[in-house]
Amino acid sequence: MLYLIGLGIWDETDLTLRAIEALKTCDKIYCELYTANWKGSLKAIEKITGKKIQILEREIVESDLIPAEARKKRIALLVPGDPLVATTHFQLVQDAKKKRVKTTIIHSSSIYTVVAETGFSIYKFGRTTTLAYPEKGYDPQSPYEIILLNRKIGLHTLVLLDTKNNGMTISEALELLEKMDKEEILAKTKIAVAANMGSGRQTIRYGYAKDLKIKDTGIIIIPSILNYNEEEAMKLWQ
Numbered sequence: 332m333l334y335l336i337g338l339g340i341w342d343e344t345d346l347t348l349r350a351i352e353a354l355k356t357c358d359k360i361y362c363e364l365y366t367a368n369w370k371g372s373l374k375a376i377e378k379i380t381g382k383k384i385q386i387l388e389r390e391i392v393e394s395d396l397i398p399a400e401a402r403k404k405r406i407a408l409l410v411p412g413d414p415l416v417a418t419t420h421f422q423l424v425q426d427a428k429k430k431r432v433k434t435t436i437i438h439s440s441s442i443y444t445v446v447a448e449t450g451f452s453i454y455k456f457g458r459t460t461t462l463a464y465p466e467k468g469y470d471p472q473s474p475y476e477i478i479l480l481n482r483k484i485g486l487h488t489l490v491l492l493d494t495k496n497n498g499m500t501i502s503e504a505l506e507l508l509e510k511m512d513k514e515e516i517l518a519k520t521k522i523a524v525a526a527n528m529g530s531g532r533q534t535i536r537y538g539y540a541k542d543l544k545i546k547d548t549g550i551i552i553i554p555s556i557l558n559y560n561e562e563e564a565m566k567l568w569q
């Protein structure tokens with residue numbers, strides 16, 4: 332049996348009761364922490380479940396190890412946020428099914444749902460994009476192209492940030508976007524930024540990019556056309 336279990340948006344208190352009950356029955360619990368900067372305590376989960384948790388690197392998670400072990404044992408993989416809001420994790424479900432291993436997904440809160448706390452209509456988002464740190468020979472402009480495409484069809488863009496180095500800051504991300512901004516969207520359009528969502532110290536701000544250079548990681552929302560309710564919601568964050 333393979334359990335894919337969401338750790339939730341912030342810390343161990345976001346784990347569902349269903350997740351805790353499942354974890355108690357597992358022979359082995361693995362965890363990956365590379366898809367988000369999760370702020371909880373694995374020690375606390377070990378205490379609640381009475382089981383040790385082993386952190387795995389990306390190469391191991393994406394290898395055959397987990398589905399192969401799950402043929403004989405009850406294995407869980409803990410994933411920050413929702414376990415399927417990560418580009419590669421559905422592959423584990425497919426690999427397990429090919430090996431006739433039973434899989435159970437236990438969902439949890441995700442940046443994809445928590446973003447609704449900003450007041451932007453969750454139904455009006457287009458393609459999501461991720462801003463990555465540029466490297467020698469790697470400086471993708473696709474995030475900006477996605478923003479342009481979404482705006483053309485009246486949809487907002489959720490911009491996720493690189494999880495490396497404890498997470499790209501909103502300030503670094505805005506500077507990267509400003510460099511790509513041929514159409515000067517950031518100078519002319521108010522945007523939203525949000526940090527530490529789902530915690531007791533979350534920050535949501537709405538305004539011009541130059542005034543939102545927060546030194547904390549999080550998300551950026553580049554809006555398209557706002558409806559009346561969204562206009563009203565944005566007044567909360569100015």
Ligand SMILES: C[S@@+](CC[C@H](N)C(=O)[O-])C[C@H]1O[C@@H](n2cnc3c(N)ncnc32)[C@H](O)[C@@H]1O
Nearest residue numbers: 367411412413416441442491492527528549550
């Ligand atoms: C790949 S996504 C997270 C996927 C995760 N499985 C989920 O469902 O939330 C990682 C990015 O989401 C954003 N993020 C995650 N948790 C956040 C939080 N609590 N507050 C603000 N942004 C967050 C950051 O941009 C981070 O780099």
